[in-house]
Amino acid sequence: MTASLVDFDDVVERYDPMLGLEVHVELNTNTKMFCGCPTGFGAEPNTQVCPTCLGLPGSLPVVNRAAVESAMRIGLALNCSIAPWGRFARKNYFYPDMPKNFQTSQYDEPIAVDGWLDVTLDDGEIFRVEIERAHMEEDTGKSLHVGGATGRIHGAEYSLLDYNRAGVPLIEIVTKMIPGTRERAPEVARAYVTALRDLIKSLGVSDVRMDQGSMRCDVNLSLSPRGSGILGTRSETKNVNSLRSVERAVRYEMCRHAAVLDAGEKIVQETRHFQEDTATTRSGRVKETSEDYRYFPEPDLVPIAPSAEWVEELRGTLPELPWARRARLQAEWGLSDEELRDLVNAGALDLIEATVAAGAPAGEARSWWVAYLAQQANAREVTLDALPITPAQVARVIALVAGGELNNKLARQVVDGVLAGEGEPDAVVEARGLKVVSDDGALIAAVDEALAAQPDVAQKIRDGKVAAAGAIVGAVMKATKGQADAKRVRELIIERCG
Amino acid sequence: MSDLTRLTAADLAAKIHSREVSAVEVAQAHLDRIAAVDGGVHAFLHVASDAALASAALVDDSIAAGTAPASPLAGVPLALKDVFTTADMPTTAGSRILEGWRPPYDATVTARLRAAGVTILGKTNMDEFAMGSSTEYSAYGVTRNPWDPSRVPGGSGGGSAAALAAFEAPLAIGTDTGGSIRQPAAFTGTVGVKPTYGGVSRYGLIACASSLDQGGPCARTVLDAALLHEVIGGHDPLDSTSIDSPVPSVVAAARQGADGDLSGLRVGVVRELGGEGYQPGVQASFDAALRQLEKLGAEVVEVSCPHFEYGLAAYYLILPSEVSSNLARFDAMRYGLRVDEGASAEAVMAATREAGFGPEVKRRIILGTYALSSGYYDAYYGQAQKVRTLISRDFAAAFAQADVLVSPATPTTAFPIGDKVDDPLAMYLNDLATIPTNLAGTAAMSVPSGLSDGLPVGLQIMAPALGEAVMYRVAAAYESTREPLVAPEVSA
Numbered sequence: 001m002t003a004s005l006v007d008f009d010d011v012v013e014r015y016d017p018m019l020g021l022e023v024h025v026e027l028n029t030n031t032k033m034f035c036g037c038p039t040g041f042g043a044e045p046n047t048q049v050c051p052t053c054l055g056l057p058g059s060l061p062v063v064n065r066a067a068v069e070s071a072m073r074i075g076l077a078l079n080c081s082i083a084p085w086g087r088f089a090r091k092n093y094f095y096p097d098m099p100k101n102f103q104t105s106q107y108d109e110p111i112a113v114d115g116w117l118d119v120t121l122d123d124g125e126i127f128r129v130e131i132e133r134a135h136m137e138e139d140t141g142k143s144l145h146v147g148g149a150t151g152r153i154h155g156a157e158y159s160l161l162d163y164n165r166a167g168v169p170l171i172e173i174v175t176k177m178i179p180g181t182r183e184r185a186p187e188v189a190r191a192y193v194t195a196l197r198d199l200i201k202s203l204g205v206s207d208v209r210m211d212q213g214s215m216r217c218d219v220n221l222s223l224s225p226r227g228s229g230i231l232g233t234r235s236e237t238k239n240v241n242s243l244r245s246v247e248r249a250v251r252y253e254m255c256r257h258a259a260v261l262d263a264g265e266k267i268v269q270e271t272r273h274f275q276e277d278t279a280t281t282r283s284g285r286v287k288e289t290s291e292d293y294r295y296f297p298e299p300d301l302v303p304i305a306p307s308a309e310w311v312e313e314l315r316g317t318l319p320e321l322p323w324a325r326r327a328r329l330q331a332e333w334g335l336s337d338e339e340l341r342d343l344v345n346a347g348a349l350d351l352i353e354a355t356v357a358a359g360a361p362a363g364e365a366r367s368w369w370v371a372y373l374a375q376q377a378n379a380r381e382v383t384l385d386a387l388p389i390t391p392a393q394v395a396r397v398i399a400l401v402a403g404g405e406l407n408n409k410l411a412r413q414v415v416d417g418v419l420a421g422e423g424e425p426d427a428v429v430e431a432r433g434l435k436v437v438s439d440d441g442a443l444i445a446a447v448d449e450a451l452a453a454q455p456d457v458a459q460k461i462r463d464g465k466v467a468a469a470g471a472i473v474g475a476v477m478k479a480t481k482g483q484a485d486a487k488r489v490r491e492l493i494i495e496r497c498g
Numbered sequence: 499m500s501d502l503t504r505l506t507a508a509d510l511a512a513k514i515h516s517r518e519v520s521a522v523e524v525a526q527a528h529l530d531r532i533a534a535v536d537g538g539v540h541a542f543l544h545v546a547s548d549a550a551l552a553s554a555a556l557v558d559d560s561i562a563a564g565t566a567p568a569s570p571l572a573g574v575p576l577a578l579k580d581v582f583t584t585a586d587m588p589t590t591a592g593s594r595i596l597e598g599w600r601p602p603y604d605a606t607v608t609a610r611l612r613a614a615g616v617t618i619l620g621k622t623n624m625d626e627f628a629m630g631s632s633t634e635y636s637a638y639g640v641t642r643n644p645w646d647p648s649r650v651p652g653g654s655g656g657g658s659a660a661a662l663a664a665f666e667a668p669l670a671i672g673t674d675t676g677g678s679i680r681q682p683a684a685f686t687g688t689v690g691v692k693p694t695y696g697g698v699s700r701y702g703l704i705a706c707a708s709s710l711d712q713g714g715p716c717a718r719t720v721l722d723a724a725l726l727h728e729v730i731g732g733h734d735p736l737d738s739t740s741i742d743s744p745v746p747s748v749v750a751a752a753r754q755g756a757d758g759d760l761s762g763l764r765v766g767v768v769r770e771l772g773g774e775g776y777q778p779g780v781q782a783s784f785d786a787a788l789r790q791l792e793k794l795g796a797e798v799v800e801v802s803c804p805h806f807e808y809g810l811a812a813y814y815l816i817l818p819s820e821v822s823s824n825l826a827r828f829d830a831m832r833y834g835l836r837v838d839e840g841a842s843a844e845a846v847m848a849a850t851r852e853a854g855f856g857p858e859v860k861r862r863i864i865l866g867t868y869a870l871s872s873g874y875y876d877a878y879y880g881q882a883q884k885v886r887t888l889i890s891r892d893f894a895a896a897f898a899q900a901d902v903l904v905s906p907a908t909p910t911t912a913f914p915i916g917d918k919v920d921d922p923l924a925m926y927l928n929d930l931a932t933i934p935t936n937l938a939g940t941a942a943m944s945v946p947s948g949l950s951d952g953l954p955v956g957l958q959i960m961a962p963a964l965g966e967a968v969m970y971r972v973a974a975a976y977e978s979t980r981e982p983l984v985a986p987e988v989s990a
Contacts, residue, residue, distance in 0.1 A: 057828075058701070
């Protein structure tokens, strides 16, 4: 094995990376791909099963229409053509977590082909990724290996099988080889997976949670000597389960490939596994013989033949796609490219839009989410959308400030109260007694007291040095615990010294 | 022997529904008959006496309460091929690998029989996973032909056919992948129907070859088969390949045919299904049947189906390919036999499959695995599918010239046990005349056409997809000209 990696800058100096990405998305249909079992995540093992998804003798599959529609909508959103006729195929191989010992999948007749996805890179550049296909298949069950080291099959005492996931609908989206990424290959890979995730989320057809496995990415990578145009041998890296890992896996594989090639060795076409802890990849088990899946058309299912009307009907259900929405919001809110990107990266776009929808001005909504609330999220080490405050509650706080009932300092205390679980903003105001005091009677008493306490300052004001009023304002605010209407206090000071 | 076991299903139903006899008496008569003769026939793998009597009692109760019978066959006993799942009985498909397996669900056919009030007597013997033409490949012993216990009853549905011929049941269910209903019917002098592909639900039918398998009715008369056909047929949302259209009116057609008038109908003789390779006695019986059909007013024409000669070869590529995939699930991980030898899942799978599958099943799994392999797929599976298309076109052209096609159902009469068990090719040739129908997905049936050297011969009548009505009509007309075949009494 090659000892050390080649420095990344050195790699791109001498090699061109060729990138390909395969993304599996678990659909959020209520039922499985070929039977009526529920698909909820986290149920007791083997409680969401039936003869069909257990592959019992005699059972037969029936295609889930909702899954086909989701697949078609994904295809349409990726600018693919929808195949007017296509069959499922059987991919034959033995594995205990696969009840029939074949996976029902689409092979050479995928439902969607030849599309593209424009992805935005960090500097705002748009990079077009060509899509080869999107096809439907069923998920496998899960194996739990007990007794061995690190949950791996080797050395395990026994294995447990959970078939709840068996038959859950999956869509696999495969890019064409992505040329010309050069030193930006890791960034393009991450940006693509991000854009795909946002797109599918906007379609509402999957939870696209990489941490829960509802979105999984395989990275294919090869290098060719700079400018040679010769395609190198590729490796396929699996188990890439976060956006950051996508970027790191590409970077690592580029450096590893270069090291192998520099040593005059050959890249082995193999499956590798990404190691989250070390950001490296390790070789999967090398099979003695090459896998022959003996694909053939699934005889238990009839072909899928979506009519043109059905395709157009589904096209009509596509929501505003993420990039179109971003462009619209950027215009509506008057944001620079950089400001927009910050909002997107902070995951604040949806929250701000919802806050605006709840009646807040865009500027105020944006400033709350990217400033004070972002700090709170950081402090709690959660994402913005995980903060226990809703856009409607933020909008209410903004409205209270606009109405003069709160000042900014009090508003932050109200937000703190909501975050602490003290209820709606109005309830927090009530319970904490946070209303701005603008009642003249109370304020005049406080002003007189402050003027009496600082007679020299009072004299200065009477002498026309209005700027000195600040000290009295400060004293009044302190005395009223910040709840006084500062503007009115200043007016009253001038009046009382007049 | 009780007279009740000699009656047709239609007559039994009439007596039960008019309360002349009870369904329980009818069930008991057949259970007694099974107890008396099945030791010599071995048609049954499992007899469900208690369940059968309980089911019959429900029918009697319902009739006594004045409720209309659940179906025209309510209370009539039936033998179910052990390839359909039954939640209350073991289901083995004739294989050691499923010994003792109790399915958690009923096949659609099973469910429809229950809903129709049919009394299920038990499960019948078959070649393992329906692969074979003699029942010799059953893991649970051979079934004997009631006409001559030294001979096979045919297969794979030999148990169902033998149960009918031995008067152990008036009705039975079979499955026909390449002739597994029609060939045993021919060998036992009974009626067997392979419906149009998709006409009877495959849900709960343990698959042999998905694109060829079709469940169907077996009986001693054409009308009984028609009555059963209408009970089990029709669309099933659990089977995607099930046809979403009404069941052809086969009962009406059978009654019409019994009038014995076929004038205006054209009967096509398939030139390629006869002559060389067919026993003289079989051929003579067929020729006599043609003369009979002409007497009934039918016009007999000759048709040619030039691609039928490739049918057997195509079949033995498509079937094993699908078998190799369908039978992959028998791996000891979830149900059935488990041979705990070896330290890995793969080793347990291999040991279990080695111990659990018989020779014919292994042969076909190996053939199919090879045919689907990378680099061979186009030459074998791909070419076979093209032959399939050509055979369908042959049928289409032939049905443009004739309303039904006819041929001998099998090239020979029942052969001696042990005769072909070590010669797979000779065994496969049994299905020469029946296979084209499965490849094309059309309908066909076998009706008794007399004896040759004391053994039954079958006449095959073939019809276009969903053309069962005319097929039953011709069969019933032909049947009306003959005395029923009655097998000699068997000893236990």
